Amino acid sequence: MNENIFLSIDLFLLSYFLILNGFYGLLLILTNPELARRFQEIKANESYKLLLFNLVPPVSIIIPAYNERETILASVTAALQIEFSHFEVIVIDDGSTDDTFSLLTTTYQLFPVPPVFPSILQTAPVKHYYRSKLYPKLLVIQKENGGREDAINAGINASTAPFFIGIDADSFIEPDAINRLMQHLLTKRNICAMGGTLCIVNGCTVKKGKITEAKLPPSFLGTMQVVEYIKTFFFGRTGWNKLGGSPLISGGFGLFNKQAVIEVGGLKKMLAGDLELTVLLHKHMHEKKEPYVIDYMFDAIVWTDVPQTYSGLAKQRKRWHSSVIDVCWRHRRMIFNFKYGVVGFLHIPYLLLGEGLGPLVEGFGYIYIACCFFYGVLNITFFWYFILIAWGVSMFLTIASVIMQEVFLRKYISSRQILKMVFFAFIENFTYRPLTVWWRIEGFFRFFTKNRFMREKMDRSLSVK
Amino acid sequence: MENYQEAGIFFAQSAALSTSLFPYEIIQWLLIIQFSIIGVHTIAALVSTPLSSFFSKRREQKLAIFKKNLLICAREKTECSLARVPPRLRKIPFLIPIMLQIDGEIKDPNWDRIKKSIFQNVLFPIAQKLTYSRKWAERIQAVGCFLYLSDKQNEKYILHLLGDSIPIVQYSAAYCAAKLGTSECVNAIINEMNRSNRFLRHPFREALLKGDDSSFEFLEARLEQDADPVARLSCLEVLSHHMNAHIADLAERDLHAPSKNLRIAAIRALGHYFDPKSHRPLIDLLKDPEWEIRAIAARALGYLKAQEALSELSSLLKDPVWWVRMNGALALKRLGEEGIKKLQQRQENQSADEIARYVLTLNIYE
Numbered sequence: 033m034n035e036n037i038f039l040s041i042d043l044f045l046l047s048y049f050l051i052l053n054g055f056y057g058l059l060l061i062l063t064n065p066e067l068a069r070r071f072q073e074i075k076a077n078e079s080y081k082l083l084l085f086n087l088v089p090p091v092s093i094i095i096p097a098y099n100e101r102e103t104i105l106a107s108v109t110a111a112l113q114i115e116f117s118h119f120e121v122i123v124i125d126d127g128s129t130d131d132t133f134s135l136l137t138t139t140y141q142l143f144p145v146p147p148v149f150p151s152i153l154q155t156a157p158v159k160h161y162y163r164s165k166l167y168p169k170l171l172v173i174q175k176e177n178g179g180r181e182d183a184i185n186a187g188i189n190a191s192t193a194p195f196f197i198g199i200d201a202d203s204f205i206e207p208d209a210i211n212r213l214m215q216h217l218l219t220k221r222n223i224c225a226m227g228g229t230l231c232i233v234n235g236c237t238v239k240k241g242k243i244t245e246a247k248l249p250p251s252f253l254g255t256m257q258v259v260e261y262i263k264t265f266f267f268g269r270t271g272w273n274k275l276g277g278s279p280l281i282s283g284g285f286g287l288f289n290k291q292a293v294i295e296v297g298g299l300k301k302m303l304a305g306d307l308e309l310t311v312l313l314h315k316h317m318h319e320k321k322e323p324y325v326i327d328y329m330f331d332a333i334v335w336t337d338v339p340q341t342y343s344g345l346a347k348q349r350k351r352w353h354s355s356v357i358d359v360c361w362r363h364r365r366m367i368f369n370f371k372y373g374v375v376g377f378l379h380i381p382y383l384l385l386g387e388g389l390g391p392l393v394e395g396f397g398y399i400y401i402a403c404c405f406f407y408g409v410l411n412i413t414f415f416w417y418f419i420l421i422a423w424g425v426s427m428f429l430t431i432a433s434v435i436m437q438e439v440f441l442r443k444y445i446s447s448r449q450i451l452k453m454v455f456f457a458f459i460e461n462f463t464y465r466p467l468t469v470w471w472r473i474e475g476f477f478r479f480f481t482k483n484r485f486m487r488e489k490m491d492r493s494l495s496v497k
Numbered sequence: 498m499e500n501y502q503e504a505g506i507f508f509a510q511s512a513a514l515s516t517s518l519f520p521y522e523i524i525q526w527l528l529i530i531q532f533s534i535i536g537v538h539t540i541a542a543l544v545s546t547p548l549s550s551f552f553s554k555r556r557e558q559k560l561a562i563f564k565k566n567l568l569i570c571a572r573e574k575t576e577c578s579l580a581r582v583p584p585r586l587r588k589i590p591f592l593i594p595i596m597l598q599i600d601g602e603i604k605d606p607n608w609d610r611i612k613k614s615i616f617q618n619v620l621f622p623i624a625q626k627l628t629y630s631r632k633w634a635e636r637i638q639a640v641g642c643f644l645y646l647s648d649k650q651n652e653k654y655i656l657h658l659l660g661d662s663i664p665i666v667q668y669s670a671a672y673c674a675a676k677l678g679t680s681e682c683v684n685a686i687i688n689e690m691n692r693s694n695r696f697l698r699h700p701f702r703e704a705l706l707k708g709d710d711s712s713f714e715f716l717e718a719r720l721e722q723d724a725d726p727v728a729r730l731s732c733l734e735v736l737s738h739h740m741n742a743h744i745a746d747l748a749e750r751d752l753h754a755p756s757k758n759l760r761i762a763a764i765r766a767l768g769h770y771f772d773p774k775s776h777r778p779l780i781d782l783l784k785d786p787e788w789e790i791r792a793i794a795a796r797a798l799g800y801l802k803a804q805e806a807l808s809e810l811s812s813l814l815k816d817p818v819w820w821v822r823m824n825g826a827l828a829l830k831r832l833g834e835e836g837i838k839k840l841q842q843r844q845e846n847q848s849a850d851e852i853a854r855y856v857l858t859l860n861i862y863e
Contacts, residue, residue: 072634075590076641089699146855150819218665219633221697417524424531431538438545445546454539 038409045397052386053425059271060432066270070331070440073215088214090118091287092191096183097201098126103337105139110204110241112167116211120169122187123201127156127177140164142172153185153298161190180283181305185298188290197287198306202337204233204241205285212332213287224313224324225288227281228332229265231443232258234340243335246443248452253345256464257338258444259430259456266433269328276374277326279383281310285334292316292324304355311363314375331440346471353391353475360384361479391472398466423461430457559586564595571599571608587619589627589638593645616646628654633663640669647676659685668700675708683715690731698731705735713739720747726756733759737766745770752778761793768797776803783809788818795821799828807832811839814849822848826856 093111097104104123111121125133136142142162149161156178164170175186184198195217199205209228217223235249248255272278281288283306296312299305310326317324339345360383367384369376404410434453438445444453563586570576586592596612624642627635640658643651655677658670667689674682683705690701705712713736720732729751736744744766751763764782767775780803782794795813798806810832813825829836840857844850 072632076634076637077590145858146851148819148823148852148855215665218668219663221662221664413521417521417528420528421524421531424528424535428531428535428538431535431542435538435542435545438542439549447543447546450542454542 041400045393045400048393049422052390053422055382055386056267056425056429059275060267060429062271062274063267063436066273066330067436067440073219088118088218089195090120090193091116091210091214092187092193092196092290093119093121093205094124094184094187094191094196094198095121095201096124096126096180096187096198097128097132098177098180098183099128099130099132100201101128101130101132101135103202104132105135106238106241107199107201107204108136108140108170108241110207111199112170113207113241114205114210115207116214118193119210120171120191120193121167122171122173122190124173124175124183124187126175126180126183133172133174136172137162140166140170140172149190151189152294153189155182155186155189158186179301181299181301184283184305188293188298191290194290195287196290196293197285198283199334200284200336203230203284204238204243204335206333206335207242209285209332209334213329216327216329220325220327222323222325223289223327224292224317225278225281225286225310225326226332227269227278227328228285228287228334229330229441230261230282230284230336231333231441232261232338233335234338236335238335248444248449249340251340253342253464254338254340255452255456256460257345259434259453259460260464261338262437262453263430263433266330266436267429270330273327275378277314277324277379278328279310279314279379280307281326281328282306283309284336285332288313302355302358303351304359307355307359308362311359311366311375311380314379315363315366315372318372318375330436333441333443346474349468349471350475350478353388353472354479356383357388357476357479360388388476391469392476394469395473398469426461426465427457430460556586556591559583560591560595564599567595567599567611568603571603571605571611574607576611587623589620589623589642592620593641596645613646616642616648621648621651625651625654628657633661633666636661636663636666637669640666640673643673644669644676647673649677649679652677652679652682656681656685659689664697664700668704671701671704672708675704675712678709678711680715683712684719687716687719687728687731691725691727698734701731702735706738717744717747720744726754726759730756730759730762733762733766737762737769740766740770742770742772745772745775749775749778752782757787757789760790764790764793764797768793768800771801773803776801776805779803780806780809783813788816788821791816792818792821792824795824795828799824799831802832804832804835807835807839810836814844814853815846819848819852822852823856826852827859830856830859 093114095104095107095111100107108121108123123136125136142164145161145163147158147161156176158173158175160174162172162174164172171190173186173190175183187198188196197205197210197213213226213228216226231246232249232254233243234251234254235247236243237245237247248258269278269280286306288309292313293299293309296309296316300308300312302308313324313326339348360380363380366372366376366380368381372380401410401415431454434444434450434457437443438450444450592615596615599608600612620642624639627639630636630639636658639654643655643658651673655670655673658666659674661667661670671686671689674686686701686705690698693701705716716732716736720729720736723729723732733748733751737748748763748766751759752767754760754763764779767779776798779794779798779801782790783798783806785791785794791813795810798810807829810825810829814822814829816822816825826840829840837857840853844853
């Protein structure tokens with residue numbers, strides 16, 4: 033009897049491990065055609081330049097800001113100096129209580145314009161619209177506090193372009209990021225949304241909104257996150273392009289078709305507005321039965337600020353995880369539903385079983401092994417083999433992603449940086465990963481408590497002028 | 498190896514797996530393979546940057562030598578041979594940027610001759626072959642080559658590329674075709690334009706406008722003969738930037754067509770041509786039930802500075818639709834002093850007042 037229970041637990045753990053890592057391997061394989069495509073795009077780069085670039089559709093860059101006095105100016109400066117002809121920058125001051133707005137007013141010489149933008153999406157009341165005397169492309173909206181998603185909806189109302197890009201107020205957009213997205217926009221039809229890579233700005237040198245030198249952050253958690261971000265963004269997201277579209281376009285940097293977003297009712301006022309929006313877009317397009325593309329572009333870059341302290345990171349991860357569970361719960365009817373095709377059979381089950389329940393299974397495995405060891409029934413030899421295989425798989429994925437960033441992003445390229453990243457990949461499984469598992473388990477249980485919709489203010493470690 | 502039977506084979510003691518049949522050797526081999534792959538990748542990560550920079554440097558050196566030779570040939574008026582360029586570098590993405598650079602540096606009839614012979618002998622054959630390639634990145638190279646130097650002999654290939662599935666190849670091919678400006682090319686562009694949606698047809702229009710002037714005649718002929726509303730719409734959209742009296746007459750026929758888009762295009766076309774004759778039909782459209790028609794007619798009248806529309810335009814300020822109010826107010830501002838006076842008057846309606854104040858702050862000539 034006991035043996036059967038143990039056997040089934042063993043088989044469950046082993047098969048979960050094999051299926052999940054097999055899927056990761058599949059994603060890594062599917063990344064290769066995308067890389068080949070990117071190589072072709074780079075080769076054809078000169079031909080793109082031969083064309084006049086002003087035939088691409090215009091883009092609005094929407095920057096919601098709530099108490100972001102440290103970074104808002106640098107972020108807006110970076111957005112205003114992108115290498116692209118048709119764009120407008122819309123900054124939304126979401127009822128900040130610090131001097132975010134007065135900084136903007138004095139720096140850009142804002143003057144009020146009457147409220148004449150049609151309100152397509154419902155938002156918290158807008159107080160004033162401002163334009164800048166220095167930059168005609170800048171529009172600042174001052175509204176009452178309603179959350180990040182509400183602020184983006186207000187920006188969508190004011191935008192005049194068919195596409196918009198949402199970036200955070202603590203992020204710096206790379207000057208050629210939009211050109212990269214536009215190249216993709218000109219080679220595929222029916223683009224619904226596109227995502228880009230988030231790189232970590234901590235430790236880099238920022239001058240006037242430009243990253244002049246990319247360096248790894250000095251702290252342990254910072255460097256760990258650089259390695260983690262490269263891994264998630266490269267092999268974890270690019271492969272999805274071939275599997276029916278990315279399951280998550282990050283709110284930190286994503287380009288959306290405004291019409292499609294308006295059709296699904298804008299961003300929902302909840303924690304993971306970006307994840308919810310992506311799933312809603314998939315759902316809406318499947319219901320409309322129209323072809324659509326939700327792609328992820330790995331070499332359009334936005335630099336962002338990440339928490340450097342233990343408590344700040346813990347808060348962020350708990351929030352992310354409870355929001356993943358939240359979105360899966362909202363869209364539970366889509367799971368294994370023929371109506372939604374590949375999204376119902378792959379995307380949502382992956383979000384739920386791979387992302388949502390993954391840490392629970394992993395945490396349970398740790399406890400289970402500890403118990404087995406305690407009672408002396410652990411097969412030590414097999415245990416070591418298993419650990420080595422698991423360690424090797426995750427290390428391989430990380431190093432493969434490091435090579436991809438070296439070839440395509442060319443940000444961390446000195447051999448010292450690469451050796452450091454390989455070393456961090458080496459120790460990740462024993463130091464950083466158990467920590468994230470613990471945070472994500474906490475986040476999972478936070479979903480069932482009442483304060484799951486709380487959004488904490490991130491501790492700023494960065495101050496850029 | 499004996500203690501496996503006692504301790505169980507997996508994490509815990511389990512009967513089914515507790516045999517020594519469990520394939521440990523395979524796992525050992527897997528581990529060896531895995532870690533050797535990791536080792537190879539680590540080394541690759543370390544050497545790839547120096548290697549790639551070394552090779553790109555060497556390629557650039559060779560291309561620089563080629564460029565130098567070309568410049569010497571152009572100055573000394575001698576024939577140039579491509580023998581010095583290794584076959585690996587005889588590719589469109591390498592050669593065309595160099596040509597563009599030399600174009601910026603010297604202006605010389607001899608260079609034009611050399612350039613033409615390089616295109617005829619080397620680049621056009623490559624591009625013609627790449628036209629039928631299955632990779633879009635190669636088709637885009639082909640079209641880039643055709644775009645750089647337009648030649649009637651490539652018409653067949655350009656027309657083939659115009660029906661491509663990748664938007665940017667299509668747009669570039671439209672540019673080439675518009676540069677040639679033959680009747681077949683113009684009609685093919687219009688046919689492609691008919692098939693596209695609102696955003697995607699814009700580049701075709703730009704292409705035709707920047708292309709050869711002879712294309713406008715063919716467009717006018719097509720507008721006169723074709724009865725298909727979509728084709729008429731496409732023609733009118735292009736011709737509205739190149740108006741004459743005949744086109745204005747043709748456009749006036751479409752003001753009350755069943756298709757709304759065609760009506761809008763016709764109003765726009767009339768708005769681009771200064772002719773007092775067309776003011777009256779446009780003013781009549783300000784009372785149309787469709788709000789888009791009202792808005793665009795108001796905008797057209799503003800461009801035409803039609804003073805007789807003053808009272809009708811000011812009544813548009815009370816329109817329920819925001820866009821109509823906005824365009825009406827903008828048109829009033831464009832009319833000049835009279836219109837601005839109208840805007841400065843106190844409006845009884847609150848929304849009308851708001852829009853009038855906003856428009857007065859705008860700089861409409863920016």
